[in-house]
Amino acid sequence: MGKRPLWERLRPYVLIAPAMAGIGLFVIYPVLYLIYLGFYKYNLMNKAKSKFVGWDNFQQILTRGDFYKALGNTAIYTAGVVILTVGLSLIIAVWLNKKSRINSLVQAGIFTPHIVSIVSISLVWLWLMDPEQGLLNFMLESFGLPASDWLQSSKTALLSVIIVSVWQNIGYYTLIIVAALQSVPPSIYEAAALDNASRFKVFTKITLPMISPQLFFILVIMTIGSFKVFDTVKIMTGGGPNNATNTLVYYIYGFRTTNIGYSAATGTILMAIIGVLTLIYFRLLAKKVHYQ
Amino acid sequence: MRKGSPLVKIFDWRSLASVLGVLLKAAVVMVFIFPFLWMISTSLQTLRETLAFPPTWIPAVPQWNNFVEAMSAGPFLMYARNSVVITVSIIVLQFAVMIPAAYAFAKYRFRGKSVLFGFVLLAFMIPGQITFIPVYLLMADFGLIHSLWPQIIPFMSNAFGIFLLRQYFMQIPEEIIEAARLDNAGAIKVIWRIMLPMAGPALATIALFSFVSHWNEYFWPLVMTNSEAIRPLTLGIAMLRETEGISNWHIIMAGNVVLVVPILLVYAFCSRHIVKAFVYSGIK
Amino acid sequence: MASIQFVNVSKAFEKNAVIQNLNLTMEDGAFTVLVGPSGCGKTTLLRMIAGLGPQTSGQVLIDGKDVSRIPPGQRGVAMVFQNYAIYPTMSVRENIEFGLRNNKIPKAERVQLVESISETVGLLDYLDRKPSALSGGQRQRVALARAMVKKPSVFLMDEPLSNLDAKLRVQMRIELIELHKKLGTTFVYVTHDQVEAMSMADTIVLMNQGEIQQEAPPHEIYHQPSNLFTAQFIGVPSMNIGDLGVDGVKFGFRPENASLSAATATREHSGPAPHYSLQGTIVTREMLGAETIYQVRSKDLSFMVKSPEDAYHVDQEVVLGVEASKLHFFGFDEIRIPANDPGIAGYLEALKGKSHG
Numbered sequence: 001m002g003k004r005p006l007w008e009r010l011r012p013y014v015l016i017a018p019a020m021a022g023i024g025l026f027v028i029y030p031v032l033y034l035i036y037l038g039f040y041k042y043n044l045m046n047k048a049k050s051k052f053v054g055w056d057n058f059q060q061i062l063t064r065g066d067f068y069k070a071l072g073n074t075a076i077y078t079a080g081v082v083i084l085t086v087g088l089s090l091i092i093a094v095w096l097n098k099k100s101r102i103n104s105l106v107q108a109g110i111f112t113p114h115i116v117s118i119v120s121i122s123l124v125w126l127w128l129m130d131p132e133q134g135l136l137n138f139m140l141e142s143f144g145l146p147a148s149d150w151l152q153s154s155k156t157a158l159l160s161v162i163i164v165s166v167w168q169n170i171g172y173y174t175l176i177i178v179a180a181l182q183s184v185p186p187s188i189y190e191a192a193a194l195d196n197a198s199r200f201k202v203f204t205k206i207t208l209p210m211i212s213p214q215l216f217f218i219l220v221i222m223t224i225g226s227f228k229v230f231d232t233v234k235i236m237t238g239g240g241p242n243n244a245t246n247t248l249v250y251y252i253y254g255f256r257t258t259n260i261g262y263s264a265a266t267g268t269i270l271m272a273i274i275g276v277l278t279l280i281y282f283r284l285l286a287k288k289v290h291y292q
Numbered sequence: 293m294r295k296g297s298p299l300v301k302i303f304d305w306r307s308l309a310s311v312l313g314v315l316l317k318a319a320v321v322m323v324f325i326f327p328f329l330w331m332i333s334t335s336l337q338t339l340r341e342t343l344a345f346p347p348t349w350i351p352a353v354p355q356w357n358n359f360v361e362a363m364s365a366g367p368f369l370m371y372a373r374n375s376v377v378i379t380v381s382i383i384v385l386q387f388a389v390m391i392p393a394a395y396a397f398a399k400y401r402f403r404g405k406s407v408l409f410g411f412v413l414l415a416f417m418i419p420g421q422i423t424f425i426p427v428y429l430l431m432a433d434f435g436l437i438h439s440l441w442p443q444i445i446p447f448m449s450n451a452f453g454i455f456l457l458r459q460y461f462m463q464i465p466e467e468i469i470e471a472a473r474l475d476n477a478g479a480i481k482v483i484w485r486i487m488l489p490m491a492g493p494a495l496a497t498i499a500l501f502s503f504v505s506h507w508n509e510y511f512w513p514l515v516m517t518n519s520e521a522i523r524p525l526t527l528g529i530a531m532l533r534e535t536e537g538i539s540n541w542h543i544i545m546a547g548n549v550v551l552v553v554p555i556l557l558v559y560a561f562c563s564r565h566i567v568k569a570f571v572y573s574g575i576k
Numbered sequence: 577m578a579s580i581q582f583v584n585v586s587k588a589f590e591k592n593a594v595i596q597n598l599n600l601t602m603e604d605g606a607f608t609v610l611v612g613p614s615g616c617g618k619t620t621l622l623r624m625i626a627g628l629g630p631q632t633s634g635q636v637l638i639d640g641k642d643v644s645r646i647p648p649g650q651r652g653v654a655m656v657f658q659n660y661a662i663y664p665t666m667s668v669r670e671n672i673e674f675g676l677r678n679n680k681i682p683k684a685e686r687v688q689l690v691e692s693i694s695e696t697v698g699l700l701d702y703l704d705r706k707p708s709a710l711s712g713g714q715r716q717r718v719a720l721a722r723a724m725v726k727k728p729s730v731f732l733m734d735e736p737l738s739n740l741d742a743k744l745r746v747q748m749r750i751e752l753i754e755l756h757k758k759l760g761t762t763f764v765y766v767t768h769d770q771v772e773a774m775s776m777a778d779t780i781v782l783m784n785q786g787e788i789q790q791e792a793p794p795h796e797i798y799h800q801p802s803n804l805f806t807a808q809f810i811g812v813p814s815m816n817i818g819d820l821g822v823d824g825v826k827f828g829f830r831p832e833n834a835s836l837s838a839a840t841a842t843r844e845h846s847g848p849a850p851h852y853s854l855q856g857t858i859v860t861r862e863m864l865g866a867e868t869i870y871q872v873r874s875k876d877l878s879f880m881v882k883s884p885e886d887a888y889h890v891d892q893e894v895v896l897g898v899e900a901s902k903l904h905f906f907g908f909d910e911i912r913i914p915a916n917d918p919g920i921a922g923y924l925e926a927l928k929g930k931s932h933g
Contacts, residue, residue, distance in 0.1 A: 120529070
């Protein structure tokens with residue numbers, strides 16, 4: 001190649017400049033600054049009075065019970081949401097796999113909650129789960145079952161939040177799994193039928209491995225998504241009762257004005273957890289995932 | 293089975309199973325749709341009806357007044373306007389930033405490309421729940437905290453959109469672009485007249501996706517806004533619970549209907565596109 | 577109309593030199609076909625003319641002017657791509673007039689041009705259709721019309737017929753020949769199909785591994801191949817080649833220039849003996865209709881024979897014969913030894929000695 005004119009060589013950089021500026025300013029810089037803030041006692045009123053405190057914030061976090069409570073809640077929430085959502089959407093997807101009008105209608109119906117604001121979802125479920133006038137308890141009682149305190153008891157609150165999240169997300173993941181199922185070439189099933197494979201064998205030996213890349217993707221996305229749970233908690237429980245639904249992001253949110261350094265340090269820890277989880281996923285599952 | 297006469301087929305297991313299947317499907321759909329119907333029903337009930345036992349399924353007289361009451365609990369017209377301005381601005385800004393970037397990442401070779409694209413993917417993975425404190429401080433430094441900007445510019449680089457559009461651009465055969473160059477079309481014309489029309493489905497996907505997620509956004513405006521004048525609809529509705537009191541469910545649900553119905557209407561009319569858009573975003 | 581010249585042209589991708597110091601002139605108004613196996617550099621040359629993949633060094637001249645710094649759209653060339661490269665989101669009309677629009681041709685003139693061209697290629701009724709609603713042959717015509725409408729001085733075609741079915745391909749071949757006659761423009765046509773090359777070209781440029789093997793009209797390239805590669809590339813089945821056993825020289829003859837006779841037949845009936853003859857067995861037989869192709873094997877030699885007769889059968893013993901005038905000889909450097917070379921008589925004698933039966 002002869003020397004191309006300067007403008008020719010600069011052009012791609014000019015084209016991506018706005019996008020990279022946005023990412024730099026609103027993703028990369030904030031991440032770095034967040035880590036930096038974690039080492040300071042930040043003074044919101046007067047920045048100059050901010051004090052470097054070393055590992056203090058982190059030490060404090062790791063010795064406080066409420067942090068571990070929030071961490072534990074988030075972990076339980078994530079495990080619950082991931083297991084329930086993947087399990088249920090896999091079942092529904094296999095059930096609705098066949099291409100037909102009614103199935104796509106059902107899929108569209110199940111998907112509806114996913115496009116509605118979490119604010120609305122939370123409010124509706126708050127109303128449904130109202131222990132006194134709520135419809136859910138009415139239905140439980142009319143079936144002769146004991147009523148539940150749902151969001152208002154520390155025993156059931158976290159589970160209630162999990163239910164709402166699973167309910168909102170099943171439709172989305174069902175759609176993805178159905179699309180994955182339908183992308184498996186039919187000739188493979190025909191070959192399996194000629195090899196006299198049982199339905200169970202076909203599912204475990206062919207279907208699951210074939211859709212494993214999408215399942216893997218779902219696991220990663222869902223884990224990251226669940227670890228940052230906030231909206232439902234903020235609207236439905238406010239972290240209560242008795243911190244039973246306090247989660248990491250809600251915890252960070254709680255300190256965002258009163259103790260920015262501490263809040264930032266917690267954010268750094270959350271980021272580290274998400275990073276490590278993603279890495280573990282990629283390490284563990286990438287080996288077992290089938291790629292074409 | 294073949295030799296059974298038609299008379300034996302009075303009881304046909306197969307069609308019974310299919311009827312049961314349809315019923316089960318209807319029941320499952322109800323699980324996901326009913327809460328919204330219940331929301332609408334409640335929004336039209338009187339306070340007495342909402343407290344009744346057993347519950348009122350259909351209000352005796354629809355209480356349209358609930359909506360008036362809900363909407364007068366705050367400056368909802370302003371909230372709605374803010375929501376529209378924010379959502380539209382984000383989409384326009386995102387497209388202006390995304391298209392050249394996706395084009396460069398798809399069609400140019402340049403030093404550092406893979407590292408820079410790695411940053412795009414990284415941005416895809418890092419949620420606002422982690423970056424909000426520094427971004428807030430940044431916005432405060434810029435003196436923008438009392439404007440709508442903090443809810444718009446942080447979203448200027450849509451990493452998902454850049455990624456998806458790049459995929460689409462890469463699939464466009466090189467020959468078509470070369471043909472256009474031979475037709476004396478410059479880079480801008482190639483993008484505008486050839487590549488963008490060919491990437492139509494991707495653009496629709498990105499726009500729908502962006503619209504839904506930013507119209508529904510709750511966390512970001514919550515941490516970015518300190519004053520009523522710049523709040524979007526979601527925040528306004530969420531605050532109804534505080535302004536209206538906890539047990540005024542008919543009013544809260546009326547406000548909720550105002551927030552939900554526009555998006556449900558959009559969904560009802562182009563559910564197929566939206567479903568496709570979301571599936572696409574999930575697979576790629 | 578324009579001539580095209582390559583002067584000391586080289587092209588490298590990354591570090592791989594594809595073409596080195598190539599010189600070639602294509603005459604004004606000629607139908608030049610670049611042919612060769614895939615990867616031989618023929619498409620690379622075409623793209624240099626178009627300006628889509630500029631040369632690494634050297635010059636490309638169109639009509640005597642160095643075009644190295646002129647962008648593709650302003651070189652006065654038009655190109656038809658292998659996959660047509662039709663703009664899928666534009667109607668047929670928009671496809672054809674896109675170049676005119678970009679060249680700021682006034683609307684009235686544009687309309688008139690588009691309609692007259694689409695009349696020529698038979699697309700007049702399809703102007704408002706989208707490409708997806710067209711057949712393969714119609715798309716081909718859109719691509720042609722799009723090139724023609726610009727009235728280019730050079731027409732470039734990159735395997736334009738390879739995506740058509742066999743029948744349509746033959747028909748389009750004839751149409752292209754007629755088109756060339758009518759326009760009188762310089763055509764540069766790339767193909768890997770020697771039949772296309774033979775049937776359409778004024779001049780064939782046969783390439784291999786970035787080098788020009790021979791540049792000649794079809795009849796010359798067929799009857800006087802300049803080297804072993806050309807001899808074997810052009811012609812189906814390809815030329816039979818055998819070792820002479822003298823100075824590393826090889827001999828060769830075309831399958832249709834060998835005659836067959838049954839081994840049992842007596843010499844008296846078969847007239848004067850051919851210069852070279854070989855007794856062997858028929859191993860395979862392909863009956864193609866007007867002619868039959870036999871593979872004759874004798875010990876380590878195996879030759880193809882194309883014969884108008886289909887009387888012989890597999891496993892039959894036959895005698896294969898070739899006239900002296902139909903024999904070609906190639907030196908150890910694989911270059912063809914011309915018929916008037918003083919050494920030829922000796923080679924013919926040596927070959928006669930190798931005859932069997």
